[in-house]
Amino acid sequence: MTLDDRQLTETGLPPRQTGRLLLIACGALAHEILALKRGNGWDHMDLQCLPAKLHLYPEKITEAVTEAVAEHRDSYDEIFVVYADCGTGGQLQAKCAELGVEMVAGPHCYSFFEGNDRFAAQGDADMTAFFLTDFLVKQFDAFVWRPMGLDRHPELRDMIFGNYTKLVYQSQITDPALVDKARACADRLGLAFEHRHTGYGDLATALAARA
Amino acid sequence: MSDEEDDIILSELDDEELVQQMFDDLYDGLKEEIEEGVNILLGRGWAPYDVLTKALVGGMTIVGKDFRDGILFVPEVLLAANAMKGGMAILKPLLAETGAPRVGKMVIGTVKGDIHDIGKNLVSMMMEGAGFEVVDLGINNPVENYLEALENEKPDILGMSALLTTTMPYMKVVIDTLVEQGLRDDYIVLVGGAPLNEEFGKAIGADAYCRDAAVAVETAKTLVGRKHNQGATA
Numbered sequence: 001m002t003l004d005d006r007q008l009t010e011t012g013l014p015p016r017q018t019g020r021l022l023l024i025a026c027g028a029l030a031h032e033i034l035a036l037k038r039g040n041g042w043d044h045m046d047l048q049c050l051p052a053k054l055h056l057y058p059e060k061i062t063e064a065v066t067e068a069v070a071e072h073r074d075s076y077d078e079i080f081v082v083y084a085d086c087g088t089g090g091q092l093q094a095k096c097a098e099l100g101v102e103m104v105a106g107p108h109c110y111s112f113f114e115g116n117d118r119f120a121a122q123g124d125a126d127m128t129a130f131f132l133t134d135f136l137v138k139q140f141d142a143f144v145w146r147p148m149g150l151d152r153h154p155e156l157r158d159m160i161f162g163n164y165t166k167l168v169y170q171s172q173i174t175d176p177a178l179v180d181k182a183r184a185c186a187d188r189l190g191l192a193f194e195h196r197h198t199g200y201g202d203l204a205t206a207l208a209a210r211a
Numbered sequence: 212m213s214d215e216e217d218d219i220i221l222s223e224l225d226d227e228e229l230v231q232q233m234f235d236d237l238y239d240g241l242k243e244e245i246e247e248g249v250n251i252l253l254g255r256g257w258a259p260y261d262v263l264t265k266a267l268v269g270g271m272t273i274v275g276k277d278f279r280d281g282i283l284f285v286p287e288v289l290l291a292a293n294a295m296k297g298g299m300a301i302l303k304p305l306l307a308e309t310g311a312p313r314v315g316k317m318v319i320g321t322v323k324g325d326i327h328d329i330g331k332n333l334v335s336m337m338m339e340g341a342g343f344e345v346v347d348l349g350i351n352n353p354v355e356n357y358l359e360a361l362e363n364e365k366p367d368i369l370g371m372s373a374l375l376t377t378t379m380p381y382m383k384v385v386i387d388t389l390v391e392q393g394l395r396d397d398y399i400v401l402v403g404g405a406p407l408n409e410e411f412g413k414a415i416g417a418d419a420y421c422r423d424a425a426v427a428v429e430t431a432k433t434l435v436g437r438k439h440n441q442g443a444t445a
Contacts, residue, residue, distance in 0.1 A: 149286020
């Protein structure tokens with residue numbers, strides 16, 4: 001199955017209507033979830049991705065997840081929401097509890113990729129870090145550069161990123177080309193560069209618990 | 212902008228046309244034009260406070276409304292804010308000299324563990340524009356910073372901002388500390404930030420959650436007015 005990152009960003013990915021467990025996930029996690037599914041032979045899992053661009057409007061995530069759960073809950077035995085809090089201020093967690101579905105623990109994907117405990121332990125050391133994952137490195141212009149207006153107004157860079165000191169690239173797969181691109185992103189933002197290979201972190205654990 | 216608009220000579224416009232043009236220039240984030248407009252109005256004898264409220268704040272209110280309605284986005288708002296900042300830099304010393312009306316005083320800062328300040332800076336600027344004296348503590352403020360500023364500055368309002376789900380609970384730490392020290396009722400506490408909502412504001416004991424800078428200004432005016440009225444009748 002070939003995934004189109006632009007489609008994952010703009011429209012998401014429809015479910016294949018197979019399996020007894022539906023994962024409702026952020027489009028930014030599609031590659032990682034499908035890799036885990038393939039690698040572990042989790043054929044009972046189906047995947048629906050909501051548009052990754054929802055992350056630019058976190059206030060819309062809870063409603064979109066709610067609609068997806070309502071649309072598909074009769075077709076599957078179980079639904080698991082593959083979002084962390086993702087800037088919803090606890091609203092997604094509250095809604096999932098109300099709907100009786102579980103979701104991935106943690107404040108955001110940067111935390112669960114690194115491992116929630118480990119990320120929390122970093123504390124102030126990462127306070128001035130701007131994080132990118134594999135997907136976000138590949139989609140840097142669509143998710144960071146253009147939405148922040150830096151293509152049209154590069155003078156805004158320091159107003160937006162002036163309090164950050166470093167860009168941390170959390171890689172899920174090993175790809176030297178992506179490391180180079182992430183380093184270039186750091187240069188464009190005027191930030192120091194750090195690479196941490198996280199693999200799939202707590203995402204793998206959360207999905208394995210539903211194997 | 213069209214070529215025709217590029218040809219507009221601000222100094223040739225009458226006051227009403229110039230203010231309208233400044234609304235447009237603010238909307239388009241044109242800092243130099245805003246600075247020129249401010250200087251022209253001052254040169255025509257406008258009081259600095261009138262330039263601020265009628266031209267700059269009036270224009271930023273439109274920007275704020277269109278941001279709320281999803282017509283403008285963060286980059287455009289930042290450009291507009293930058294343009295307003297240019298105008299404010301000219302007006303600020305003049306406002307101090309001319310004794311412009313002072314509506315109240317606010318201490319504001321982003322909470323501990325959080326470095327995000329775009330929203331906070333917009334609130335600071337709009338509050339200043341509305342006649343509040345603003346003491347901005349910047350980013351990553353532990354409770355001690357807030358307490359020290361409250362003691363030194365004696366403001367009417369404490370404003371706290373957070374962008375992260377992980378840092379927003381710190382607002383409750385600050386409010387609980389105020390309660391413990393018997394200081395909570397001395398201040399109006401306003402909170403804001405992308406992941407917050409009204410329910411959260413109530414749950415942590417804030418006086419109000421403000422969804423954007425324009426709402427912060429209106430809420431601040433209302434609550435400060437109420438506080439002063441209470442003081443007058445107490």
